[in-house]
Amino acid sequence: xxxxxxxxxxxxxxxxxxxxxxxxxxxxxxxxxxxxxxxxxxxxxxxxxxxxxxxxxxxxxxxxxxxxxxxxxxxxxxxxxxxxxxxxxxxxxxxxxxxxxxxxxxxxxxxxxxxxxxxxxxxxxxxxxxxxxxxxxxxxxxxxxxxxxxxxxxx
Amino acid sequence: xxxxxxxxxxxxxxxxxxxxxxxxxxxxxxxxxxxxxxxxxxxxxxxxxxxxxxxxxxxxxxxxxxxxxxxxxxxxxxxxxxxxxxxxxxxxxxxxxxxxxxxxxxxxxxxxxxxxxxxxxxxxxxxxxxxxxxxxxxxxxxxxxxxxxxxxxxx
DNA sequence: TTTCATTTTGAAATTGATTCTCAATCTCGA
DNA sequence: TCGAGATTGAGAATCAATTTCAAAATGAAA
Numbered sequence: 264x265x266x267x268x269x270x271x272x273x274x275x276x277x278x279x280x281x282x283x284x285x286x287x288x289x290x291x292x293x294x295x296x297x298x299x300x301x302x303x304x305x306x307x308x309x310x311x312x313x314x315x316x317x318x319x320x321x322x323x324x325x326x327x328x329x330x331x332x333x334x335x336x337x338x339x340x341x342x343x344x345x346x347x348x349x350x351x352x353x354x355x356x357x358x359x360x361x362x363x364x365x366x367x368x369x370x371x372x373x374x375x376x377x378x379x380x381x382x383x384x385x386x387x388x389x390x391x392x393x394x395x396x397x398x399x400x401x402x403x404x405x406x407x408x409x410x411x412x413x414x415x416x417x418x
Numbered sequence: 419x420x421x422x423x424x425x426x427x428x429x430x431x432x433x434x435x436x437x438x439x440x441x442x443x444x445x446x447x448x449x450x451x452x453x454x455x456x457x458x459x460x461x462x463x464x465x466x467x468x469x470x471x472x473x474x475x476x477x478x479x480x481x482x483x484x485x486x487x488x489x490x491x492x493x494x495x496x497x498x499x500x501x502x503x504x505x506x507x508x509x510x511x512x513x514x515x516x517x518x519x520x521x522x523x524x525x526x527x528x529x530x531x532x533x534x535x536x537x538x539x540x541x542x543x544x545x546x547x548x549x550x551x552x553x554x555x556x557x558x559x560x561x562x563x564x565x566x567x568x569x570x571x572x573x
Numbered sequence: 574t575t576t577c578a579t580t581t582t583g584a585a586a587t588t589g590a591t592t593c594t595c596a597a598t599c600t601c602g603a
Numbered sequence: 604t605c606g607a608g609a610t611t612g613a614g615a616a617t618c619a620a621t622t623t624c625a626a627a628a629t630g631a632a633a
Binding site: 466467483 | 618619620622628629630
């Protein structure tokens, strides 16, 4: 029996889902796309295109930035990644397959990003929207500040 | 007795506050700054620099965009305006003097922006931060969707 | 009010993230 | 194997915002 490197279950699933999504719209599978997608799903956290590009070019230095941008857009359209626009200018992507909705805590010192879910806040948001006759499609809740470690470091 | 044009109470107060803020740091009062600040506080809502520049150049066509950018940065540093980064790329500014903290509902169809306050949500956010040992400096809560009017228009 | 160090200004150049363009190169079904 | 159509990488273009720089304005002191 062959030993296989451990890998997030979602990585394989994501590649499969992407393959059918690509096929279903007349797009084509390419070596570059595979490598980018594989690299993305092998990482954790919230990656900027720049950070992802670094990891990608480490494996194949001929891959250009434009292709990474294009691929992340496809992953997003396919619902396999989601784009986050935190403060700081760059878009960051996180894996979205089989993930619950969640919001973020962002440390403005070290840049680390923490996730949280809070059903009560969601309910209250829905109520606010309702009071205004709004039909909400998406929302953004981000808490910025100092994480525990950075507070202690600053003592 | 002289009749004076009606004006938001905050406008005059803001100009005054800005004057002392400017004086306190060795900056200088200028005609351009006055005009930009006056224009800004005479408007309501969430203005982009572009929109503000339009109003400003209508009164003095020689004023450049860089000066508007610079002036809004000063107003922000002085705590008299606050910068908001909604989806769509441009920064929008709103008057901040004597204003309570509030969050936003943004209509993705007509672009209108509505404000709301919700003390319960704030409390829950504080609790989430506490659970993570986070010291929050600021946060962002934005609900995107269709406003009432746009929903009806689409029927 | 003149002087003059300092700040401010407008225009144009620059930045940084992202998107677009285009010719060359792939992909995949017939 | 072919060939229509998709994809690629490099560099140009875009867009908001910032920076640069020489000329002009400000305001405190003389």
